[in-house]
Amino acid sequence: MATILSRSGPFTDPDYTPEFGLESLVTSKVLVLGAGGLGCEILKNLVLSGFRHIECIDMDTIETSNLNRQFLFRSADVGKSKAIVACEFVSRRLARRGLTIVPHFCKIQDFDDDFYSQFSIIVCGLDSIEARRWMNEKLVSLAATTGHIIPWIDGGTEGFQGSVKLMIPTITACFECYMKLVPVQTTYPLCTLASTPRLPEHCIEWAHELEWPKRYPDMDFDADIPEHVDLMYQLAKERASQFGIEGVTKAKTLGVVKNIIPAIASTNAVIAAACCHECFKFVTSCAENMRDSMYYNGETGVVCVSDPYDKAADCAVCASLPQDYVIEEGCTLAQFVAGATQKFGLQQPLFFTAEGDLYNSKKPDAFVTDIPVVKLIPFADRVAKMQINIVDSSSPSTLKLVLRVE
């Protein structure tokens, strides 16, 4: 790492200096989300990449089925906090000058803007889509409201497959922009479960969805209590034998009720390493970053490709954010309209505020355009107090601008 950073390479930014690379590494503060399959790898990778200030959040405790890949945990650790055990292990093994790793045994939702704002970059190895969407909204709104942009790199795996996304809030596609690529979870029609089961899965879902609440109205099912799983398995087995369906096993029962996703050490290693490698390049500038997202599949041969990914024009999180737009003191409405039309590639735009139309390019004569913009809308501290909205055939969403005079 020191050798690579001590020189420029052919793919390094021309402004790169070794001092910058090394200095950025030791001063950057990195937040790791998740201390599970990806998280354990990420913590190890970041320290061995030269990062010195790391914090890690994970709300989970260690389970036996984690041990085939979460290599910072041993059988004796089952039941303890993942974040605490993982951070302590890495601090001990990789003890080096200036290294601090702080664990947080809680939910990511427990922290506020001030907490997140202290980090230079986030590496994320969460297993829940919902938690990632929460994080995404938080980071995009932080960037939009305070201008504080925290890049984050998200990894995900399933069996032999995985992906990495490099996201710079408000600048590149956000997590929500990728949501249309997320496959929908298999669900079974209720009538199949209720009257025409054919697969063992149908019998298990019947037990889970329909029969359990009837049979045990006062007991909420908890997949982590072995007795509950046994009872559920019995229900599913009875159902299956009633219909002559084969193949209900306890393993399958658990797989269905817990929605278990297969996970292996090798895929986690590949994806976590790719995440940390991008983090290392981003912070040190020692080489270009990959474009936007990477996809990995090791099932048949080895496929690992990275591709640009565009912001979704209709993204519910990042497409409708107001953007900063700088104008000069005396900028007239005509100059502003011409500038914005060119910058955003508009065709026949309508400019309006909460108080009404500012300019409509279909009826240019209806507006006086040689008046400075600062006279048309109220300003305070050189920033417009009113947002300008633009609708145009070039985009399905409304463009929102906050004007600033410089």
Next chain:
Amino acid sequence: MNDNEVNSKYDRQMRLWSSSGQKRLVGSAVCVVEANAVACETVKNLVLAGVGQIVLLDSERVSEEDLATNFFVVAEDTGKLRGECVAKHLGELNPDSAVLHEKTPFESLLTDPSFWSQFDCVVNCRLDPCVRLIDLLWELSIPLLHAHSIGLYSLVRLYCEERTMVETHSSRADDLRIDAVWDELQEYVDSVDEASLAEVPYSVLLIKVYQEFMREHGRRPSTKEARQRLAQLGDEENVEEAIKKAALVTKRSSELNEELAQLMQEKVDLSTASSFWILVEALKQFYEKHGVLPLSGSLPDMASNTEEYLKLQSIYRAKHETDKEELTKLALQLLTQHNRAEQIAESEIELFTKNCSVLEVHRGSKKVWSSDMLSESNPVLQNTNIYFGFLALNTFYKEHKRHAAPKDQSEVRALAISELCRWETLKSFPDGLELVLDELLRAEGTALHNVCALTGGIASQEVIKILTNQYVSFDNCLTFDGVRGQTGSWKIE
């Protein structure tokens, strides 16, 4: 996976390779040459997966570079035998796995085939691909992986004469045999009257429409024609599914995919060939006789009432059993014809029959280089450049006993040209190769942990595919480009 294994530490991986795959891992022995970061990251993933025995062959001592890139050494290990230190830390990851250190120098073991023959797979993590090791293991029929990383780049290469893969886990469509119905299935289809049409799986509707159309027109229907007829059957769920799947009426059950057709044409000496090839020959005879492959026997889920679905399922399963028995007979005949005393396990024939339409065979190469790899038409030229860069750096290292640095730029370029001319007629320096060489020189032989971890991840995954003999191996060379964040893989013939 049986119920005792629920909640076991291997639960999440046995959902991929099942208990049969896990059993093979537990019974396997792997040798890893060199105990650098790529090697240790590879071993880490193998130990976690439960591979029974791993031997680390290494005679170096722990250096500053190791401390900077390797998770399995600590500061106090400096100067100690590296293999011993990492074996201790790697062994702690899983009590089911034995990680041993072998300190005999690598070179002296190259004359000792008995050392190597105890392993199911060998991973060489040195910069040098080592032609002598490749030759030796090729003779012993032991798969060899070569994996190494410098700076932002890495390479993984597989040297293995032949890989025959049955459990490929291919997701290709189920075999419903719409156009090749057998007696029992025909009987069932005929027994379905108009009143019960809404109760049966869509495949029955497709068969009915197909047969009706054939009777009327003497040819098979197009997807559109099938859809038009299906639409008249109502709007039940099974009809909707049938309309979605209508293209299946155009699928010819007699058609073999190209790979399989080629496989059946291979000339193999059956007096010595593995059971796989006996079964392929039996498959060929079966196909020549019946015009279709043995039935896999699995049905997709289809909307229908339980009873009808189970009836249909048992018809497909029964046919699968009959076909399997016939294939078994053919295989036994072949064994007798070739004076072979051994048997083929029933479980092997079952797997083979289930997967006979998705078999894969790779034929490897011992060559380090094949011509035309740097041509402009190569779609992964940048990755091939990286591979070539590693070869050039290895040659430099052998000559100078040190890693090439930026100051060696002109020498390395000249050396690259002369190396290349041994294999190719070059009009000019290949596109992009100079930049790749410069990037490699920048690292001066040092590694980045992340690139090592990624490379170890890929290498361990490929070892697991070899040991379990499940899924499909890469074939047979790849490099990782840490600038673009992607791999490119190609075959060296």
